[in-house]
Amino acid sequence: MLKNYIKIAWKVLLRRKFFTFISLFGISFTLLVLMVASSLFDHTFGPQMPERETDKLLFVNIMREQRDGGFSSSGPPSYRFLDQHVRTMQTPEMVSINSMFFQVNSYINNRKLALDIKYTDRAFWDILEFNFLEGNGFSEQDVRGANRVAVINENTRKQYFGTDKAVGQHIVVDQVRYKVVGVVEDVPALRLHSYADVWVPITMKSQEFSRPGLRGTYFATIKARSAADVPKIKEEYAGIMQEVERQQTEKGTTLSSHPDTFLESIARTFLSNGKDSGIGILYVIMTVLALLFMLLPTINLVNINISRIMERSSEIGVRKAFGATSSTIIGQFIIENIFLTLLGGLLGFVLSAGVLWLINDSGVIVYANLGLNIRVFAFGLLLCLVFGLISGVYPAYKMSRLNAVEALKGGSK
Amino acid sequence: MITLKNIEKVYQTKTIETVALHNVNLHIPKGEFVSVMGPSGCGKSTLLNIMGLLDEPTNGIVEIDGNPISRYRDKELAHIRNQKIGFVFQSYHLINDLSVLDNVELPLLYRSGTSAAETRRLALTALEKVGLSARTKHYPTQLSGGQRQRVAIARALIGQPEIILADEPTGNLDSVMGEEIMNILLDLNRQDGTTIVMVTHDENMAQKTERLIRFFDGQQVSDAKTNAYDYQKV
Numbered sequence: 001m002l003k004n005y006i007k008i009a010w011k012v013l014l015r016r017k018f019f020t021f022i023s024l025f026g027i028s029f030t031l032l033v034l035m036v037a038s039s040l041f042d043h044t045f046g047p048q049m050p051e052r053e054t055d056k057l058l059f060v061n062i063m064r065e066q067r068d069g070g071f072s073s074s075g076p077p078s079y080r081f082l083d084q085h086v087r088t089m090q091t092p093e094m095v096s097i098n099s100m101f102f103q104v105n106s107y108i109n110n111r112k113l114a115l116d117i118k119y120t121d122r123a124f125w126d127i128l129e130f131n132f133l134e135g136n137g138f139s140e141q142d143v144r145g146a147n148r149v150a151v152i153n154e155n156t157r158k159q160y161f162g163t164d165k166a167v168g169q170h171i172v173v174d175q176v177r178y179k180v181v182g183v184v185e186d187v188p189a190l191r192l193h194s195y196a197d198v199w200v201p202i203t204m205k206s207q208e209f210s211r212p213g214l215r216g217t218y219f220a221t222i223k224a225r226s227a228a229d230v231p232k233i234k235e236e237y238a239g240i241m242q243e244v245e246r247q248q249t250e251k252g253t254t255l256s257s258h259p260d261t262f263l264e265s266i267a268r269t270f271l272s273n274g275k276d277s278g279i280g281i282l283y284v285i286m287t288v289l290a291l292l293f294m295l296l297p298t299i300n301l302v303n304i305n306i307s308r309i310m311e312r313s314s315e316i317g318v319r320k321a322f323g324a325t326s327s328t329i330i331g332q333f334i335i336e337n338i339f340l341t342l343l344g345g346l347l348g349f350v351l352s353a354g355v356l357w358l359i360n361d362s363g364v365i366v367y368a369n370l371g372l373n374i375r376v377f378a379f380g381l382l383l384c385l386v387f388g389l390i391s392g393v394y395p396a397y398k399m400s401r402l403n404a405v406e407a408l409k410g411g412s413k
Numbered sequence: 414m415i416t417l418k419n420i421e422k423v424y425q426t427k428t429i430e431t432v433a434l435h436n437v438n439l440h441i442p443k444g445e446f447v448s449v450m451g452p453s454g455c456g457k458s459t460l461l462n463i464m465g466l467l468d469e470p471t472n473g474i475v476e477i478d479g480n481p482i483s484r485y486r487d488k489e490l491a492h493i494r495n496q497k498i499g500f501v502f503q504s505y506h507l508i509n510d511l512s513v514l515d516n517v518e519l520p521l522l523y524r525s526g527t528s529a530a531e532t533r534r535l536a537l538t539a540l541e542k543v544g545l546s547a548r549t550k551h552y553p554t555q556l557s558g559g560q561r562q563r564v565a566i567a568r569a570l571i572g573q574p575e576i577i578l579a580d581e582p583t584g585n586l587d588s589v590m591g592e593e594i595m596n597i598l599l600d601l602n603r604q605d606g607t608t609i610v611m612v613t614h615d616e617n618m619a620q621k622t623e624r625l626i627r628f629f630d631g632q633q634v635s636d637a638k639t640n641a642y643d644y645q646k647v
Contacts (some may be wrong), residue, residue, distance in 0.1 A: 001522045004515060011510035318506045321467060322568070323495025323523035325488045404467040408506060 009336035023304050026297040027344025031383055034290060035352040038379045039370045044190040045263045050128040051194060055227040058259035059193050060086060060220040068252030076100055077257065078207050078216030085240050086220045091233045096221040101196045102379035104174035113159055115173060118196035119205050127223045128166055128194055135167040135182035138201055144202035150178035153186045155195045155254060173198055189366035193219055222259055233259055234300060294387060309399045311365035316399055317407030326400040337392030338385060345384035414443040414576065414607050415464055420473035422459050433459040435631045446602040446609045448619035451628035457612040458580055462612060465498050465578045466490045475517035495523050499569030500521030503581035505561045507553040513564050514549040520572040542599055566597055579611040583618060594623060
C-alpha cells in the first residue's frame with residue numbers, strides 16, 4: 001500500500017511542476033533556516049570539542065552584586081573568590097580556574113598579529129577535551145613555576161611556523177617569549193569558556209591573585225563526576241554563596257552567582273527572575289519562534305495541498321467506492337505529504353550543508369566549524385515530520401469527509 | 414442478495430427539495446443480471462449509489478444478504494463495499510497516475526491478508542479475463558475508451574465481489590466497444606454467477622439482461638423479465 005501511495009505521490013509531484021517547485025522551495029527554505037539555526041545552536045551549546053561532556057560541565061562566569069540602594073554591578077568573578085570558594089568545593093570531580101580571553105598583539109616579521117590569549121591552570125586541560133595536534137597541555141609544574149610555556153591553536157601555528165612543527169619553538173606574545181608545548185585544533189570563538197589562540201599558565205598573572213573583591217576577570221570550569229551530581233554541585237555552590245554573602249562587610253549586599261551550563265548562563269543573563277535560570281522560558285521562546293517561522297510556509301503548503309487534493313476528488317471517490325475508509329484516505333494524504341516534506345527536507349539538507357560551508361569559509365564566526373552532525377540531522381528529520389504532519393492533516397481531513405458520490409462527480413474523467 | 418424497502422431519497426437545498434427516489438421496493442436475487450432504464454434525472458444513478466452503499470437513503474431500508482445496513486459506520490460500509498461490491502462507472506474513473514496493473518490492484522489494497530504477490534497474480538488474472546494482459550504497464554491515458562472500461566471491469570472483479578454495479582458502462586463507447594463490454598459483463602454473470610445491476614440508456618443492451626426495471630420521476634414504473642433473455646447459465 002505504501003508503495004502505491006509513494007508512486008502516486010511522485011506522479012502528482014511531476015504533474016504540477018510549478019506547484020511542486022513552490023512547495024519544495026517553501027519547505028526546503030524553511031528547513032534550511034531552521035537547520036542552520038540548529039547547527040549554530042549545537043555548535044555553541046552542544047557537546048562538541050573541547051566541551052564534549054556538556055551534561056557534566058558547569059561554568060561560573062558571573063558575579064552580581066546588588067546593594068540596598070538599588071545599585072548593582074556584575075561581571076566575571078575574581079581569582080581570589082574562585083580560588084578560596086570554588087576550587088575547594090567537595091562535590092565536583094575537578095575545578096579549573098581560567099581567565100577570560102584578552103586580545104594581545106604579536107609580531108611576526110614586522111607583521112602584526114592580533115591573538116586572543118587565555119590564562120589557565122592544569123585542570124583546564126584535564127577537564128576539557130582538546131584535540132592535540134602536537135604535544136600536550138602544560139603541566140602542574142609549569143603552572144606552579146609560572147613557566148613561560150604556551151599551547152597554541154592550529155591557526156597560530158600556521159601564522160608563525162607555516163607547515164613546520166611548533167612544539168619546542170618559541171613565540172613572542174604581548175612581549176613575553178613562550179616556548180610552545182602543544183598545538184590544538186582551532187576552537188570556535190562561540191565556545192567562550194574554552195576559546196583562545198594561545199593558552200598560557202595562569203600564574204603568569206599571579207599579581208592579580210591576591211586582589212580583593214569578588215569581581216575580576218576569571219571563570220571557573222567545573223566538571224561533575226556524573227550528570228546526576230550537577231544538582232548537588234549547584235546546591236553546594238548555593239550554600240557557599242549564602243556564606244559569602246553573610247560575610248560581606250557592607251550590609252544589605254545581595255550576591256548572585258551560579259554554576260550554570262553555557263545555555264543556562266545565557267538564559268540567566270536575559271530571562272532570569274531570581275533563582276531560576278530561565279532556561280525553561282528560553283526553550284519555550286525558541287520553540288514558539290521555530291513554530292512561528294514554520295507557520296507561514298505551513299499555511300502556504302496547506303493551501304497548495306487543498307488545491308492539489310481537490311483535483312483528485314475523483315480518486316478519493318474511487319478509493320472510497322472500493323473500500324477505503326475516511327481514515328485510510330487521511331493516512332494516504334499524510335504519507336504523501338510527509339514524502340513531499342522529506343524530499344524538501346533532503347533539499348534543505350543539501351542547501352544547509354552549502355550555507356554552513358559558506359559560513360565556515362567566510363570567517364564570520366572565528367574558527368567556526370558548523371556542520372550537519374547526527375543531532376542536527378535528527379532535529380531536521382523531526383522538523384520535516386512535524387511540518388509534513390501539520391500541513392497534511394487538515395487538507396487530508398477535509399478531503400476525507402467528501403461524500404463518495406460528490407467526489408466521483410467532481411472528478412476528472 | 415440486495416433488497417430495498419420503501420426507499421426514498423430527497424435532496425434538500427435551502428430553497429428547493431428534489432425527490433430523487435420515491436417508495437422504491439426491489440429485490441435482486443443472487444446471480445441475477447438486472448438492467449435499470451429511464452430518462453435522465455429519473456433516479457437511476459441514485460438508486461445504484463444507494464445499492465452500492467455510496468449514498469444513504471432519506472428513508473427506507475437497504476439489506477445486503479438479509480442484513481439491514483442502516484446505522485453502519487464508515488468503516489463497516491467500506492468493508493462491505495470492499496468485500497461484496499464492485500463498481501463500473503460510465504466515465505471509468507481510473508487513476509491516471511497509476512499504471513493499468515496498479516489500478517486493477519486498488520480494491521485489494523484495502524483488503525487485509527492478501528500478499529503483494531497474490532494481489533499481482535489476481536490482477537493479472539482479472540486483466541486476462543478482460544483481454545488486456547498486454548497492457549499492464551500502460552497508463553489509462555494511453556488506452557482507448559473501450560480498453561479503459563475493460564480495465565475498470567478488471568478492477569471491479571479482482572476482489573471477486575458478489576455484486577457488480579455498473580452505471581452506464583457503455584455510455585461513452587461506440588456500439589462495437591459497447592458490445593464488447595456487454596459481452597464481458599454477460600460472461601461474468603453466466604460463468605461466475607456474479608449479480609449485476611446495470612444502469613443503461615441503451616434498450617438493446619438492456620434486452621440482453623435477465624430483468625429490466627424502468628424508472629420515471631424517481632419511481633419504478635415497470636419490472637419484468639426481458640423477452641430476449643436466453644441465458645444458458647453454467
